[in-house]
Amino acid sequence: MSDSFTRRTGLLAAILLLAMSTAAEATTVRVFYDVGYGNRISIRGSKAPLSWTTGTNATWNTGNIWTLSWANTVGDVEVKPLINDATWSTGANYRIKAGATVDIYPFFGPASGQLRTVSNFYSPQFNNSRTLTIYLPPSYSENPLKRYPVLYAHDGQNLFNAARATYGVEWRMDETANSLIGNGSMDEVIIVGMDHGDANRIYEYTPCCDAQYGGGGADKHERFILDTVKPFIDQNYRTLSAKANTALIGSSLGGLVSFYVGRRNPTVFGKLAAMSSSFWWNNQALTQQVEASTTKVAVKFYIDAGTSSDGLTETTRMRDALVADGYVQGNDLYYYVAQGAGHNESSWAARLNIPLTYLFPWQSTVY
Known part of the structure; x- marks a missing residue:
């Protein structure tokens, strides 16, 4: 082998190494x-x-x-x-x-998402039907290359349309999401509003069993989300289905069942928001479970309550139980006290921006 060949080979190797180094x-x-x-x-x-x-x-x-x-x-x-x-x-x-x-995955148009309605969505777990209201974020039609995180939201009838809301007041969830996305506070996300099953709300949204109110359908509701709703959404929309991009939200009993289902399924849900949650249910049995736990579940929690007859004492006890398990405020726990807020849709609408930006802050999506 000639010296010339050796030198050329060495030079080529050096160039290749330099190119690889530059790329790295x-x-x-x-x-x-x-x-x-x-x-x-x-x-x-x-x-x-x-x-x-x-x-x-x-x-x-x-x-x-x-x-x-x-x-x-x-x-x-x-x-x-x-x-x-x-x-x-x-x-x-x-x-x-x-x-x-x-x-x-940018978009260049207005920050205005679109709502889609799926009527008569059947639940084999409860043998009844209800409506799904799906918020598709602003870029959904504009940028078909993009896939999205998903937020599964309880009491879907109260979230987007005052005419359908139980008490005539909506959360304005679509308007709030549009605003947060537009000003760069929040990543784009698909929101799936799940109506409860008419008169069965207490049963569907509660673990077993409160001495006064009964309940006990939360395990069926868990299967409804995991086996029926989530597969439907993942099959029909451009979702990012991993736990890092999948969350739950709800208020009152909807907050209770969000916490219950999310904590039991940390391989499916990476985060959840439980607003004004009914942690009083069954003598605070859910809080007692967290207090007795010796394992920290890999889920990020947002919990809050208002100061006006909104279960603040019970929510604070749950916060303390989570902290004792190793959750850290501002990291994998966000505990918020809403001064003057009561137990109603207008209060939840007024602070909805806080859990949304905690769950899906700008540039947090894992592709």
Whole structure:
């Protein structure tokens, strides 16, 4: 073997190694969006070589993936994609850590989701039917490359439409989600509002069994969500079905059953919000279970109560039980006291932004 060949081989190896090293040290943004023929995606950002005044064109790749890389020595950067360096994406800037490869699924239209209704949705667990109201986030039609986290919400009849609400007051959940997504406080999410089964609400939403009210259908309700609702949603909508992107929310008895089902199924639900929950049920049996537990369940909890006849004492006891199990306020626990708030839809609507941004903060979705 000649010295010349050896030198050439060594040089090629060095070039290859340098290329691999350079690639490993790059920070990369991949923008998933179909801009249509003749259009392009550019990126503006907070540090050179990027700029907030003039965009840098990304490179198109098969699958409508637009890619741009720069040296990780630039450090952490905030960026935003534009169409033709003229139309900014909706929402907040994207935070990119040095050396990371980050996937972005933007949209460029108004922050206005759409509601879809599934009538006469049959529950084999209860042998009855009810309505599902599904909130599809703003980009759902605009960016078909994107998949979404899912929030399963109890008392669906009260969430989106005052005309259907039990007491004529809605949570304004769609308006709140639109606002939070639009201002960049919250990731886009599909919300599945599940009506309860008419007169069977107490039974459906409670573990067994309160001396005064009976109940005891929560295990069937658990199967209704896991075996009937969730498979239907995952099969018919573009969901991200892993636990990190799947949550529950409810209030009053809906909060109780959200806590109950979520805590029992930590491989399905990564987080839950229990607002003004009926932790008093059956002499606070659920709280006693948490107090007796020696295992920390891998679920993030949001719990709250108002100061006006809203079960604050029982909710505080549940908070203390969770803390004793190792949950940390501001990390995997968010305990909130709503000053002056009562046990009603208007109070829950007024603070809905807090659990929504805790469950799905901006740029938290795991793709």
